[in-house]
Every structure is written in structure tokens, then in C-alpha cells.
Amino acid sequence: MPRPLDTARRAELLSGVIAYIAEFGLMELSLRPLAEYLGTSSRMLIHYFGTKEQMLVAALETQRPDIAGLFADVPDIDTLRRRLIASFVVNTTSDWATSTRVLFQVLGVASVPGSPYARYAADAVHILVEALTAVLRELDPDHPDPKSRATVLISGIRGLLQDRLVTGDNTRVSKAARLLINSTLPPAS
The missing domain is CATH 1.10.10.60 (Homeodomain-like)
Incomplete structure (x- = not known):
């Protein structure tokens, strides 16, 4: 036994x-x-x-962030903007760096045909994009394509996080992330 x-x-x-x-x-x-x-x-x-x-x-x-918690109770675009900046731009702890380095390695390997990590990586991206799409759809119902907006934000932030890990230039990357978030989200109402 x-x-x-x-x-x-x-x-x-x-x-x-x-x-x-x-x-x-x-x-x-x-x-x-x-x-x-x-x-x-x-x-x-x-x-x-x-x-x-x-x-x-x-x-x-075990490293997957609480996506539901990240976007829970977001009453308006300004709160979403602040939460995105705080969650994806400001966080530079060693735990963040460790889990992000591992995630980027998996995403790279997942892009190889037949990778055993392809499904996990696709699910990770899908969960983030769908969660942000749902929030954008609720907060800005007149926008014709919230999924594309969510994709720009998630993919852009992911690229900027990789830039931060590779270059260590927190100041430049944080400014760029704020620019991306502010230019992609609608103006405050």
C-alpha cells in the first residue's frame, strides 16, 4: 500500500x-x-x-495571484487604475521577483510547440485577461472592445515586468507602466 x-x-x-x-x-x-x-x-x-x-x-x-481579490469591489476606473499601478508597478519585493522570474521562464518554455507547460501558461494569461475584461465591461459599458483593452494592459504590463527584471531599472519601467495604464484606461469620470 x-x-x-x-x-x-x-x-x-x-x-x-x-x-x-x-x-x-x-x-x-x-x-x-x-x-x-x-x-x-x-x-x-x-x-x-x-x-x-x-x-x-x-x-x-501556489504562486498564482488572487485575481478575484485583485479586481474585487472595484467601484470605478480610478480605483482600477490605482490598483493596477499598486499591484503591477509598485511591487518589487523578493517574493514578487522570485515568482515572476519563474513565471517568465515557464511562459518562454510554453511557447515551444508541444511544451508540457503550454496549457498552464495559456490558462494563466486567459484568467488575467478575462478578469480584467469583466471589470472593464462593468466600469465602461460603452467601450466596444474591453477584451482588447484588457489584453493590451495585461500583455504590456507583463512586458514591462520582464524589462524590470532584466534591467533592474525600476524608475523607468514604473513610469512606462503608469503611462500604459493611464493611456489605456478611459479618463476619470
């Missing part, structure tokens, strides 16, 4: 997977060095997660 999973240990391992990928990268991810880093064996990683890909997707799921 298989040994039952220790959920606390599983959560600890998932956190360690994110830290490992942030430090060493996704491209060369191999179970043995990862297991050594985590203080376990590759056999135990398979026991907990099945495959390397399933393990990574489970780890990424």
Missing part, C-alpha cells in the same frame, strides 16, 4: 521548487539536483508529484 502524502511536506517541497527554479533556471531542471537541493530523493519527488512537469505546475499554482 502506498504511503499517504504528507501535505505539509508537499507544500514545503513546492515552495522549494519555486526557489530552485528562480535560482538555477527551468531549462536545465533535473530531478536529482533538485531533490538534493530540497533535501529529499528524486524517488520521493515522483511519489509526491508524479512527473517533473506535474510538480512544476503544482508549484506554479
